[in-house]
Amino acid sequence: MSKPIITMRNVDKWYGEYHALVDINLEVQPGEKIVICGPSGSGKSTLIRCINALEPIKSGEITVDGMVLDQNPAHVQAIRREVGMVFQQFNLFPHKTVLENCMLAPMRARKMSKADAEAIALKYLDRVRIKAHAHKYPSQLSGGQQQRVAIARALCMSPKVMLFDEPTSALDPEMVKEVLDTMIGLAEDGMTMLCVTHEMGFARSVADRVIFMADGQILEEAEPQRFFDNPQHPKTQTFLSQIL
Numbered sequence: 001m002s003k004p005i006i007t008m009r010n011v012d013k014w015y016g017e018y019h020a021l022v023d024i025n026l027e028v029q030p031g032e033k034i035v036i037c038g039p040s041g042s043g044k045s046t047l048i049r050c051i052n053a054l055e056p057i058k059s060g061e062i063t064v065d066g067m068v069l070d071q072n073p074a075h076v077q078a079i080r081r082e083v084g085m086v087f088q089q090f091n092l093f094p095h096k097t098v099l100e101n102c103m104l105a106p107m108r109a110r111k112m113s114k115a116d117a118e119a120i121a122l123k124y125l126d127r128v129r130i131k132a133h134a135h136k137y138p139s140q141l142s143g144g145q146q147q148r149v150a151i152a153r154a155l156c157m158s159p160k161v162m163l164f165d166e167p168t169s170a171l172d173p174e175m176v177k178e179v180l181d182t183m184i185g186l187a188e189d190g191m192t193m194l195c196v197t198h199e200m201g202f203a204r205s206v207a208d209r210v211i212f213m214a215d216g217q218i219l220e221e222a223e224p225q226r227f228f229d230n231p232q233h234p235k236t237q238t239f240l241s242q243i244l
């Protein structure tokens with residue numbers, strides 16, 4: 001087995017008196033696809049937000065691609081260049097076109113020329129089947145189209161890891177499939193992915209491992225067939241009985 005690209009060791013996170021993450025230990029191998037599920041407030045989103053320092057941890061250690069994530073701003077920025085993230089809300093700049101949204105980070109963070117940034121932006125807009133809308137503004141697109149732009153924008157940084165925080169939860173049902181199809185394509189390309197989602201069909205078909213969280217803890221993790229067919233923890237059994 002290769003060296004993990006992400007390692008979390010004894011990670012704890014607090015919000016005031018609230019213990020949001022409790023002694024999290026997790027290793028992610030390069031190319032691995034992990035789905036994280038669990039009830040609301042279980043710590044799923046907090047966990048992946050800690051991986052690129054959107055949330056600081058209280059104790060423990062997180063290593064990404066061999067670099068320890070600490071309070072050093074240079075280390076944080078170096079890790080963020082390698083870790084793309086797609087949020088529930090699309091977070092696109094409304095005053096910039098789709099193409100400009102995708103060019104911005106490569107030009108600023110990777111010091112790419114405008115021509116090179118445009119070329120890579122068009123490449124990934126084509127990859128997510130939205131290139132025809134490159135010169136439109138976000139408000140001119142559907143929710144599913146905007147989320148695909150957000151995925152392309154993250155890919156423009158050529159990340160080694162992609163984090164997805166419930167990327168379909170803000171979408172109308174008819175738009176969910178187009179975003180999931182895009183994510184399935186990334187998985188088939190070998191992208192390392194951690195995805196917080198309630199889309200259990202996606203978990204069954206794409207994930208190498210499914211992680212169940214509750215009360216800030218990882219209570220169960222297994223490959224999809226065993227996770228869905230033979231869950232071990234009572235809280236996993238209750239959760240799956242409610243959503244399947």
